[in-house]
Amino acid sequence: MFKKLAIMAGLAALCLSAPLAAHAQSPAPAAPAPMEQRVSDLEAIQTNNPPSAGGLLEKYAAPAHNTWIMVSSGLVLFMTLPGLALFYGGLVRRKNVLSILAQCLGLTAVVTVLWWAIGYSLAFGKGGILGGAEFAFFKGVEFEPNRTYSNWVSHNIWAIYQLTFAIITPALTIGAVAERMKFSAVMLFSVLWMFVVYFPAAHLFWGDGGWFNGLANADAKVHAIDFAGGIVVHITSGWSALILCILLGKRKDFGRTPMPPHSMVLCTAGTGMLWVGWYGFNAGSAVAADRVATTAFVSTTLSAAVGCLVWGAIEWIQRGKPSVLGMCSGAVAGLATITPASGFVSSQSAVIIGFCAGLTTWFACAKLKAMLGYDDALDTFGVHAIGGTVGTILAGVFADPHFNPNLDNNLSKLVGNGLWLEQVKGSLIMIVWSVGASAILFFVVKALIGVRPTPEDEEQGLDLADHGEEGYIET
Amino acid sequence: MFKKLAIMAGLAALCLSAPLAAHAQSPAPAAPAPMEQRVSDLEAIQTNNPPSAGGLLEKYAAPAHNTWIMVSSGLVLFMTLPGLALFYGGLVRRKNVLSILAQCLGLTAVVTVLWWAIGYSLAFGKGGILGGAEFAFFKGVEFEPNRTYSNWVSHNIWAIYQLTFAIITPALTIGAVAERMKFSAVMLFSVLWMFVVYFPAAHLFWGDGGWFNGLANADAKVHAIDFAGGIVVHITSGWSALILCILLGKRKDFGRTPMPPHSMVLCTAGTGMLWVGWYGFNAGSAVAADRVATTAFVSTTLSAAVGCLVWGAIEWIQRGKPSVLGMCSGAVAGLATITPASGFVSSQSAVIIGFCAGLTTWFACAKLKAMLGYDDALDTFGVHAIGGTVGTILAGVFADPHFNPNLDNNLSKLVGNGLWLEQVKGSLIMIVWSVGASAILFFVVKALIGVRPTPEDEEQGLDLADHGEEGYIET
Amino acid sequence: MFKKLAIMAGLAALCLSAPLAAHAQSPAPAAPAPMEQRVSDLEAIQTNNPPSAGGLLEKYAAPAHNTWIMVSSGLVLFMTLPGLALFYGGLVRRKNVLSILAQCLGLTAVVTVLWWAIGYSLAFGKGGILGGAEFAFFKGVEFEPNRTYSNWVSHNIWAIYQLTFAIITPALTIGAVAERMKFSAVMLFSVLWMFVVYFPAAHLFWGDGGWFNGLANADAKVHAIDFAGGIVVHITSGWSALILCILLGKRKDFGRTPMPPHSMVLCTAGTGMLWVGWYGFNAGSAVAADRVATTAFVSTTLSAAVGCLVWGAIEWIQRGKPSVLGMCSGAVAGLATITPASGFVSSQSAVIIGFCAGLTTWFACAKLKAMLGYDDALDTFGVHAIGGTVGTILAGVFADPHFNPNLDNNLSKLVGNGLWLEQVKGSLIMIVWSVGASAILFFVVKALIGVRPTPEDEEQGLDLADHGEEGYIET
Amino acid sequence: MKKIEAIIKPFKLEEVKTGLADIGIEGMTVTEVKGFGRQKGHTEIYRGSEYTVDFLPKIKLEVVVSDDVLDKAVEAIIRTAKTGKIGDGKIFILPVEQAIRIRTEEQGDRAV
Amino acid sequence: MKKIEAIIKPFKLEEVKTGLADIGIEGMTVTEVKGFGRQKGHTEIYRGSEYTVDFLPKIKLEVVVSDDVLDKAVEAIIRTAKTGKIGDGKIFILPVEQAIRIRTEEQGDRAV
Amino acid sequence: MKKIEAIIKPFKLEEVKTGLADIGIEGMTVTEVKGFGRQKGHTEIYRGSEYTVDFLPKIKLEVVVSDDVLDKAVEAIIRTAKTGKIGDGKIFILPVEQAIRIRTEEQGDRAV
Numbered sequence A, B, C: 001m002f003k004k005l006a007i008m009a010g011l012a013a014l015c016l017s018a019p020l021a022a023h024a025q026s027p028a029p030a031a032p033a034p035m036e037q038r039v040s041d042l043e044a045i046q047t048n049n050p051p052s053a054g055g056l057l058e059k060y061a062a063p064a065h066n067t068w069i070m071v072s073s074g075l076v077l078f079m080t081l082p083g084l085a086l087f088y089g090g091l092v093r094r095k096n097v098l099s100i101l102a103q104c105l106g107l108t109a110v111v112t113v114l115w116w117a118i119g120y121s122l123a124f125g126k127g128g129i130l131g132g133a134e135f136a137f138f139k140g141v142e143f144e145p146n147r148t149y150s151n152w153v154s155h156n157i158w159a160i161y162q163l164t165f166a167i168i169t170p171a172l173t174i175g176a177v178a179e180r181m182k183f184s185a186v187m188l189f190s191v192l193w194m195f196v197v198y199f200p201a202a203h204l205f206w207g208d209g210g211w212f213n214g215l216a217n218a219d220a221k222v223h224a225i226d227f228a229g230g231i232v233v234h235i236t237s238g239w240s241a242l243i244l245c246i247l248l249g250k251r252k253d254f255g256r257t258p259m260p261p262h263s264m265v266l267c268t269a270g271t272g273m274l275w276v277g278w279y280g281f282n283a284g285s286a287v288a289a290d291r292v293a294t295t296a297f298v299s300t301t302l303s304a305a306v307g308c309l310v311w312g313a314i315e316w317i318q319r320g321k322p323s324v325l326g327m328c329s330g331a332v333a334g335l336a337t338i339t340p341a342s343g344f345v346s347s348q349s350a351v352i353i354g355f356c357a358g359l360t361t362w363f364a365c366a367k368l369k370a371m372l373g374y375d376d377a378l379d380t381f382g383v384h385a386i387g388g389t390v391g392t393i394l395a396g397v398f399a400d401p402h403f404n405p406n407l408d409n410n411l412s413k414l415v416g417n418g419l420w421l422e423q424v425k426g427s428l429i430m431i432v433w434s435v436g437a438s439a440i441l442f443f444v445v446k447a448l449i450g451v452r453p454t455p456e457d458e459e460q461g462l463d464l465a466d467h468g469e470e471g472y473i474e475t
Numbered sequence D, E, F: 001m002k003k004i005e006a007i008i009k010p011f012k013l014e015e016v017k018t019g020l021a022d023i024g025i026e027g028m029t030v031t032e033v034k035g036f037g038r039q040k041g042h043t044e045i046y047r048g049s050e051y052t053v054d055f056l057p058k059i060k061l062e063v064v065v066s067d068d069v070l071d072k073a074v075e076a077i078i079r080t081a082k083t084g085k086i087g088d089g090k091i092f093i094l095p096v097e098q099a100i101r102i103r104t105e106e107q108g109d110r111a112v
Ligand SMILES: Nc1ncnc2c1ncn2[C@@H]1O[C@H](COP(=O)(O)OP(=O)(O)O)[C@@H](O)[C@H]1O
Pocket: D007, D034, D035, D036, D037, D038, D039, D056, D058, D085, D086, D087, D088, D089, D090, E026, E027, E028, E029, E030, E062, E063, E064, E065, E101, E102, E103, E112
């Protein structure tokens, strides 16, 4: 595969260096189409249907839908920077806060370049497991919609929108290994992981011809649905996080020294940003400002709120007071869990999903982890893997064509029937894939450059060790 | 494995080169309406007029307007989380910062569930003082616009948009009683308060058939206007805050121990977020991206700026330097005061309103409070009650149909005439209502679960007492 | 010029105080235009072309485009508050953090009022160097688009959108003189600077009839292009910052006492906000949600990412570890540098521009500054002047009509030819102008009210000296 | 000369300061410290992980006084700092051999 | 009575505290301090400006003990605080003339 | 051995440190403290509520020295810390009975 990649890269580089000619003429205005066609194209924008062939608007994206996806792209980037950065940054100890920020920022930059160079093409080109090199270096990824993915949203903003998902996924993983993995190792691991886990996952479930793309691919091998990334984002990152943190081992002095969050203020501020940004994540995944978008907006809100309440309530019952971290965790869990279902379900189902989210992730973080004894520093597994898995299965249970007519295209027989089983299959495959691939990559990175800082560096904190800076200077 | 992957990818690319089929067929098209009607429906989207009966678009929301209201919903939620949470959180002492964050987060979650279950229905169902149960559990609150409230915005996103107002209103109140009211008491009080004050207020001024809904209800008993919540949000929360903080009593050692803001940095960051989010609050209240929205956007900007300048200038004159808290307070006061007027007035009027905002709220916070001696910890009364009341009355003075043609529907005789008197009436009724109801609820909550922490808990700080956490941990 | 201004102001004040009558009638509906015209007007909204004369929509803005510009206005304001405020605020010492926040907030308020009163009119009225007083006090700046600047965006939201640029520009400058310029001096200097530098610059490059407005003015004296403010924002602020910080002198004890950032956490959070907000800055500058907007969105993302990587990589090579400040600086540099080019170039060009951004600004900040020895406290010159200048020239090199057909209107002969030379000319003129004018203004302000705090005040910190407050209070 | 080191509850600082000022003591130095003693701390739980805090915030007050003021000063501190509840703190008295005011280089009792 | 002032590495605090508790010492006071010594600091670079940090974070532990416990206490600190690497810190012993428990006004050894 | 405790203005720390290093003193410990004295504080006003700050930020420098270095050290501190303005601070000298280097268990003058 690497060889193939190399060839692709070479080819693309050639294209890139070729004179940027040939494409400078404005579209010559054709003879105007008949009125009926023109009006129905204009209506199609409002109803999010495809334009007719040959009409003026065929070459255009629609400003209304484009606006929503531009906004959503901004929102999802905001989830990582500064949302997740503060959420995670607040949860580590003072001496490691910058290492989290650096990893979020570094991943944003690196993944962006990968995505542009080849990642987008592998994820959203045509193919079964991976796309081809057709969109390498964003070749041809321009204003005109790629109607495989969207009726009215520009291909290039769609690519950027998806980039923001590609960024946050590895950024979620770093929570599990926080405070004890070298910056260089995080970066190298993540770069490899994008190729081996993320690009395939995105393609399999969302890509043109993806084997597990139940919604759009009638011939899918697994008819799974994943609205906004329960599998593609949360399962891949969360389960990879689990194996990573086990292989990496516990933080120095874990269990002996307390390691409480150094700033619940940052963490809570980050939670608010994540919540708001998540609207771009979920409602944006309609790739239009249509009925599916507003459905996702509603279910996202409800699940977050219920998850927050449930976690807080459990703590209140169990030890007399609800913690802010508990409420934040519940809200994030509600958000992660509704993600795969958000654009498929009723508000009532969203409430149930939020309830399950709170319950299961609380159990995973507060009980399971202690029982099994791994050191998932910031609970990426407990929140994202568990939430993502539970949500993926529940999406299969609650998906309802009334709220998302697309379910009637290829899945009418499965919806309300065996769809949940497809969800289980899809989840299992990606769990195994993520865990296996991450384990291998871990050892590759370990062999190449090592993964853990020296005990002295860990003691002193990664901020100084990896970046030569301190988070806060009092003078 | 890589080789195998590559082969699979290649094969899949071959197999699946078939077109992805037409997965976008929508509800079967009825006999198309006449061209004239179809085009004028399309135009109606641009001009924010209602669609014709029976046309294709009658069942649809318009993506452009929906996008704006999705964005606005996100913005208003952002005002509470993390905006207000940081603004208020920065103003308390270090040991109470999490209690503020917890209350903001907890209210967000609780109010969301209430709203979904019954609150939205009570506020926006049909009725005089309250709506009915027709929308309980968001029954029927789906994609199709509820054209009582909006021509082109989906009913469900409208419900969520209004939810964000229902969230921030009780959250404003907690500022007055900060640092000395138990988390449980805040929650219980707020839940009851939503039923007794907020749902009625929202219905009375904005609801279908609301008695004081002067704009939309020709038979209103008071012909009041309230663009984005001068009465419904700021008067109800601000005046309730006053009575609450009086009944609750002063913070322990108030007057003896200084209680300066522990972080003006958080407070100022929160101010910026409030300002930006307020565009969703005010311009979003047009419930369309129409002329009224841009009018509100302009007036919001100007009033905030002028309020900020005026408060700063007073301080500069009065004691030689403008404080950051003064400028922040002035900006927030400008925003609160323009709220009821924002979509009704010219930019020139907005400047005058901002000026009055700065003057009156400064006087209330810096002079009146000291004179009367109540302990409104974070000046909810001084800023929101005063700002909201002044703004409501000024809205009656400056409302101008040129900027909001809706004023010509039912109010043409009152505008520029006796409208301000209706505003006074509306304000007075809700002031009395809010103060009375809050007083009763206070005693109810006190009897049921008690309201104040023990002096030891107050001394130690509510973060530890109510949540068992600390805001900042230095190690 | 000041006399002219005074007269204008007087006239405008008269207009303002005149009864706000006469304008309250809604446009009387004309006989409906022929179907062809109506449909093609509706299509024009989608393709961002001007409406036909006399049609219904001629008096209307389009909700989709308006939404995008409302969002963009919010985003650009968010860049200043709290984005830049936190970015800069984190970089100063603890005792000066509020002074930065106060300056950002104060400038926001003051510039808003100036802009409304006369600034918008001077910048975007008709004229060669400056516009006239036609839009003073936002007279006539209402819902109907000003089609000189936009086909479908309301005149008033366009004015507010441009306001947000006018706000951030002087706010960028304060970085260079941070920690040692009195609040009053910053305010007075900035007010004068707006008249002498910003309003002319905005008019010259973007205004109706502006002498250097190569894109829109066929008769321009210099045919420069500046998509989103490489010259108008970054060159003016950055070069003014250089001369200011030289004339002002170094911070007390500079070179003897270390002056590290007091909170890289705030700085990084601010970087994330700047990045997200910058989408409003660049993609919003299309003044439509059209193909140019998405192009700008893509190029902005790529340049930021590459700038971040390059700066980080240089540090990694040079001293073994990439710093968070380095990565933040690189990202901001990438953003500033792509600004003038963002809506004109391919994604491939954006990557190259980002690369140059990282390289040149790193050199300026880490080497040049040390060599020359001026005290540009927060590197406004190093990042914004250098980034803006490099980007402006590269915009001339890489501008491509395929990505922005407007380049074909007046510049078809220059594009790919001598355009870069026009860019150099435009840059040079504004560099000289900015430096010269700022120097004069500096001495004016010094003579009038003095510029530097006393050494004691500087020692104690500007927070206490200028605002009587502390950023953080531990108790 | 003696140095009085008093470990007190933070919220008592204002009162103690006033109490000392009342008897003519014009200088003192305070430090935020953490104390471990009989007063028990608390347990925080973060997603199921316990974090026991047994160092509690205290204020350490240092006053150097001439021998003749010592008793009055100690008594003033006790009076103002006492709540009667566990954790009120301690007073330690240490010998001081010399005191110098940096500004004037005055020495001994005149320096404090 | 003596006051033991020990400057130790921050991450050793828990161990030292336990070590002292084990020998029956029930009270102590700690302060976050910065130490300058042979242990070398580090250099931070912010956009090309160097910032040398040679004050390193340390913990100062203060325990007032009766004379008979002194040696055991010192030994316990040495045992638990030692890593053998430069920067382990110092122990200073100062005379204390009097100790008073504010709550009860007990004096002397009974107060510590 | 003696312990020198110097309360100085924060911005003088670098100079004092260098001054001490110049005369061969290789170790010291500093603490951020708040000082109350003749130097007057300031008043902050938050929306009309006054907040008087009369504890000003100071640095407490602690150096344990052998008796023979004492005078030179004190003199170095005075020289480098003095601005001549009120609030320059104080130097206190306390007796030290023993000093131990934890790492090596060296005692007395060799430990400082
Ligand atoms: N032997 C000691 N040496 C130094 N400080 C002590 C000692 N004993 C107690 N302290 C300080 O005094 C504080 C109060 O002591 P504690 O035992 O909790 O209450 P009380 O003094 O009322 O008996 C402790 O938190 C600690 O800071």
